[in-house]
Amino acid sequence: MKKVVISIASIILLITTLFFFSYNNNDSVGTISIILVNNTDQSEAKQFTFKKEDSLFDIIDRNFSVVCGDRFYTPSTTCEKVTFGSRVIFEIDDLITDFETSFIAIYENDVYSNLGIDSIVLNDGDSFRFEYKEVGGS
Amino acid sequence: MNVKRIIQIALSVAIIFTLEQALVFLPNVQLTTLLILIFVSVYTFKESVIMITIYIILDTLFFGGFNLFYMVPMLIAWNLIPIAYHTFLQNTNNEITLGIFVFVFGFVYGWIFIPFNMIYTGIEEFWPYLTSDILFEVIMAVTNLLTVLWLYKPMMRIIKHTSLLEDTKTELSYNK
Numbered sequence: 001m002k003k004v005v006i007s008i009a010s011i012i013l014l015i016t017t018l019f020f021f022s023y024n025n026n027d028s029v030g031t032i033s034i035i036l037v038n039n040t041d042q043s044e045a046k047q048f049t050f051k052k053e054d055s056l057f058d059i060i061d062r063n064f065s066v067v068c069g070d071r072f073y074t075p076s077t078t079c080e081k082v083t084f085g086s087r088v089i090f091e092i093d094d095l096i097t098d099f100e101t102s103f104i105a106i107y108e109n110d111v112y113s114n115l116g117i118d119s120i121v122l123n124d125g126d127s128f129r130f131e132y133k134e135v136g137g138s
Numbered sequence: 139m140n141v142k143r144i145i146q147i148a149l150s151v152a153i154i155f156t157l158e159q160a161l162v163f164l165p166n167v168q169l170t171t172l173l174i175l176i177f178v179s180v181y182t183f184k185e186s187v188i189m190i191t192i193y194i195i196l197d198t199l200f201f202g203g204f205n206l207f208y209m210v211p212m213l214i215a216w217n218l219i220p221i222a223y224h225t226f227l228q229n230t231n232n233e234i235t236l237g238i239f240v241f242v243f244g245f246v247y248g249w250i251f252i253p254f255n256m257i258y259t260g261i262e263e264f265w266p267y268l269t270s271d272i273l274f275e276v277i278m279a280v281t282n283l284l285t286v287l288w289l290y291k292p293m294m295r296i297i298k299h300t301s302l303l304e305d306t307k308t309e310l311s312y313n314k
Contacts, residue, residue: 003287006234010280013276119258
């Protein structure tokens with residue numbers, strides 16, 4: 001009997017928590033701007049709203065055509081997380097890299113980000129620049 | 139430790155890892171805690187620590203190469219089970235006591251990652267980490283509780299009929 005009561009109580013706790021989080025996570029919390037810079041030109045800054053649970057990858061994935069690297073670092077459109085919950089981005093629209101001779105550098109508010117696209121925390125008003133870089137280049 | 143025991147530990151890690159991967163599409167729903175608790179109940183403290191260390195090496199290798207910010211908190215967290223089992227839990231087989239322990243463990247597991255994530259991301263505010271992970275901690279805690287409450291004793295009865303207990307010095311009785 002004890003087991004049944006504890007089980008029911010724990011399931012109620014779980015359902016309550018799920019409801020609480022689903023009702024509190026629907027509001028937009030801010031806006032960010034994104035610029036793409038490939039090896040020839042630069043796009044105009046675009047504004048995007050984001051929710052609490054959004055990562056920078058979510059915003060990119062929703063609004064651009066994205067190609068990621070898979071577990072073997074070959075191009076893939078499924079964009080699975082390959083290393084500890086992180087993705088490797090190869091292409092965003094016209095910004096195309098091969099991850100051997102070139103890569104996409106991320107700048108957050110004009111500062112080079114040492115974090116990957118899934119680890120960056122979004123703040124209202126942030127600007128992000130995705131820039132084509134050659135390996136070993138400046 | 140004899141060869142038979144080494145093989146048993148290796149197979150235990152294989153079972154834990156395989157079941158973890160089988161449920162990886164459901165966030166924090168897993169049988170890892172139950173299985174580790176069962177094997178900890180059977181193995182000695184030293185054997186349990188070896189088993190957990192191998193499991194964590196395999197896990198971190200599979201998910202992307204020995205990231206210390208995941209590996210170290212995992213080592214600390216999972217080793218809390220054998221430490222607790224052999225100290226304040228006093229080798230108990232009471233499923234309700236063990237259930238309450240693994241329920242609390244579901245939260246502690248998440249909290250142990252917080253300082254490492256703070257260092258990793260460079261964001262030093264504590265509360266965002268705590269609040270953002272609560273949902274997943276509750277899922278893990280409830281999953282732990284339900285699986286241990288309903289599956290611990292039946293699985294221990296099965297283990298009693300295998301050769302796994304032959305080398306175990308502790309006398310175990312699960313038919314009470």
